[in-house]
Amino acid sequence: MAVLAKGIDYFGAEGFPITARRVRTEPGGRPSHRNDVTEIDHYHDFSELVLILRGRGRHLLEGESFPVVAGNVFVVQGNQVHSFRDREDLVVVNVMYDPMRVLLPAGLLRRLPGYSALFLLEPTFRSAHQFSSRLQLDREDLGAAEALVERIESESKQAYPGHEAILLGLLIELMVFLSRRYGESDVRESRALLEMGKLISTLEQRFNEPWTLAEMARFARVSRTNLLRVFRQATGKSPIDYLIGLRIEAAKRLLRQSNRSMTEIGIETGFGDSNYFARQFRLVAGRTPSEFRRSGRT
Structure with missing residues (x-):
């Protein structure tokens, strides 16, 4: 039976609902942090942006299994049951955020066809596309995305005054960066999602x-x-x-x-x-x- 990963365990009772957790393949399958449920079937009461930084493995999502490798980026919506298996030196960073509590500029983000395609459409059509419509970053872009995530990790951990504003800005910057990269995809399934994303973007304007x-x-x-x-x-x-x-x-x-x-x-x-x-x-x-x-x- 899948377990519920609660946002309070990652954001804290009074914490700002944006954070990041890095998960490594530890010897003996040890957890990377106190609330690490990577290999346990689970779902969230928040959303999760997943970046595969190193290695390979398999992602189990809603009863289906997809291979993942370095550079893969995808969104897991709160009610989707998932976990990882067969990890080989896999390093994953999960950017966690609660869309019900974070005031994202949704209208502005939806002006990017890649945003609607990556954050709204791809999670819904992942199974039908057999994960081929995921975002795949090259080494340079993965490094740029990781640098943004490292700043999210640091700001979340240190919680200096004003960290909330910085975390929100960093999350938006990361979303825009990834949406732009998705907009450049030449994968057939991704292009199909981008056509619908382009319609949403055009309607917004x-x-x-x-x-x-x-x-x-x-x-x-x-x-x-x-x-x-x-x-x-x-x-x-x-x-x-x-x-x-x-x-x-x-x-x-x-x-x-x-x-x-x-x-x-x-x-x-x-x-x-x-x-x-x-x-x-x-x-x-x-x-x-x-x-x-x-x-x-x-």
């Missing part, structure tokens, strides 16, 4: 345009059926609901920061019709645009 499902499918180079399936698996929403959510968030900013009319805001955020804008806003936000504006100014 061009949400006010009159998108249709057919246009989204053409943009991502998939059928409408595949678009609906893959997009929901990646984001938890349909493409249209995701688009409406982006428009509503943009409308909220305008309602807080400007005195523009509802008609102007509806047009600028892509709704066009003020009545349609008001209906959708109430469905998503639970109140009318006028009520939202008043509540933000009292």
Whole structure:
């Protein structure tokens, strides 16, 4: 039976929810740190970015087994049961973070096609792709990523004043670095994920345009059926609901920061019709645009 690896054991009861743990293949299978569950089937109540620094082994994930070698980088989502086996001089570093407690600039990160592909899509389609869509770093890029991780390890351990801000900045920098590298992949399975990641990135920046499902499918180079399936698996929403959510968030900013009319805001955020804008806003936000504006100014 899989065990739950609890964030409190790695971040501490009052600790900032970003840290890193390095795991080596110790003689006799000794653990590398007090809460090392590397060879035990486990899942988390946090997310984990895994970098294979040295050696080789096998990664067991949700009942399937994949070979891992130096340079492999992948994300393990909290509810995924996994462990490592057959370790040969394997050195792994796990960057742990709680996405529910860390204020990541998700909208900005999703502007990178590689971010959506690596952090949202690849974990979902890993089994279907037989792990071929993972990120593979060359020696130079692996060294650059390891340098960032070493700083995360140091800041987390020393916990000097301001370490929280530095940890957040380092995690974002690492995510952007890895997302850029993933965006350069020429692996067929990775390119397929990047096409969907490119759509998410483009919607983030061009949400006010009159998108249709057919246009989204053409943009991502998939059928409408595949678009609906893959997009929901990646984001938890349909493409249209995701688009409406982006428009509503943009409308909220305008309602807080400007005195523009509802008609102007509806047009600028892509709704066009003020009545349609008001209906959708109430469905998503639970109140009318006028009520939202008043509540933000009292």
